Amino acid sequence: MEDILVKLGYCVEFGKVDKNAPYPPDMKGQDGADELTKQAIEQGISAAVILEDALVAAMNRVGQKFTEKKIFIPQMLMSAKAMNAAVAHLKPFFNSGEITRKGKFIIATVKGDLHDIGKNLVKMAIEGAGWEVIDLGVDVPTEKVLETIQANPDAKIGLSALLTTTMGNMQVTVESIKSKYPSNAIIIGGAPVNEEFKTKIGADFYAPDPQSAVSYLNR
């Protein structure tokens, strides 16, 4: 049992999606996250163990290496792809309630801003940590965020801005959320955003990188 979980975790950590995947080159022809997850389920390993001990643990290592600049966006994307291939096999267990997500996380790039690379990386890391992510995309008006919170009242929220000119829109969105939903935690991120700005606008956490957002949510 341990062997297959170790192998599965390795596939996610190093981005081996399935047997046909050419990457990483030194694993050519070997089973990937897709096949190994299937095999683990067939061996009777519980979905919860597969999810936590292999997949989430691997994505945690990926996030840590990204923070330490040992890997970069392409490697992180491949890990997320391998993770998704594995999670696809766990869908029936999510549907049956045998395993559950840690919670819901609403993420958006604020109104006026079209940049989404950073947002997407945070999304991947948080999904990889076992959360259900509702991605509202880019250029998202405050009203849309509020509507989504109304439909998902326990959700945490993540807001991204790359431009100094859209930081004001981030402030508007944060203040609107806090006036209606004061207990919903808000994480902010993006190139010009910092700890001081977080305090100024009343957000709960400033995440300089994806893994710090995961750590905050899992605290």
Place this chain on the structure above:
Amino acid sequence: MNHKDRFYATINHQVVDRPASWLGLPVPSAEPALLKHFGVNSIENLKLAIDDDIHPIEVPYNFPPSNHIACAFNFAKQTHLDTPDERTLTAPGFFEDYNEVTDIDKFDWPDPTKHLDREESNRRAKATSKNHIRMGIMWSAHFQDACAAFGMEHALMVMLTNPDMFQVVIDRITNFYLKANEIFYESTKGQLDAVLIGNDFGSQTGLMVDPDMIRTMVFPGTKKLIDQAKSYGLSVMHHSCGSIFPIINDLHEIGADIIHPIQALADEMDAPNLKKNFANKIAFCGGVDAQYLLVNGKPNQIINKVHELKELFPTGLIISPSHEAILPDIAPANIEALFKAIKD
């Protein structure tokens, strides 16, 4: 010193009367406040009013709706306005559906000879002050365009899973720019002093892509673009937003004369760190933080920052905002303070 002597002395680490300067490229929405503040009727006159050293010349590229060479490729699968402000690198791109290098010709590659206006290039160069550094704004962002060709996230994975495919696409894009730039350089021969080329490689905290992948797959094209500009006797300013500390040496080695824009708040990109590691080796342009200081600071804080930069880099640094696009949230008084302090 005149503007040209100052520019060349600055980038050659020689003694200057004051460091060279560059305003950057104010976005259209920032222009009215700047013109009003300085009491001028054009950005060209504003540059004369602040005694700027570098005057940019945009490449005239007739390809509606953007008419911008940075939007020469229609890679995006979804319809959008395709102006620089509307362009998203992450939108799914044409090559997302192709895996074979032989598929390269399935895309309708643009021919720059049909769109790049030779006469207008010459007219623009002639209309730009000979006494200043005339800098062609080439961009030639072959890496960013290759990302758009697939959709950025897909492209970054293709770099790992199918490097030959990524390479054939980025090489074709590079060839487009080499041809376009040749037309521009020939049309403006003898009237240009420098060019700006570049790609964004950095985020606020580090490189987006493994430096070895950049060296292997991207820099060969960058070197061709730099070599071409040098063959016309032009100085090369290389732009990349973000934290690019690990590849500054590489850019120097492949011929870049100036690294732009020193995104001051990005990791390892603060002026003291760059001074410590690259003093007298390569020149920089930028340094006055446009993410916080120019947006939120007061004129006296800008003045202090410029004085600090001048002390660190008595030469070797073209003082400029740390982002070429001057956005409307920067107070014109801060721009005035920046240029006043350069001359103190």
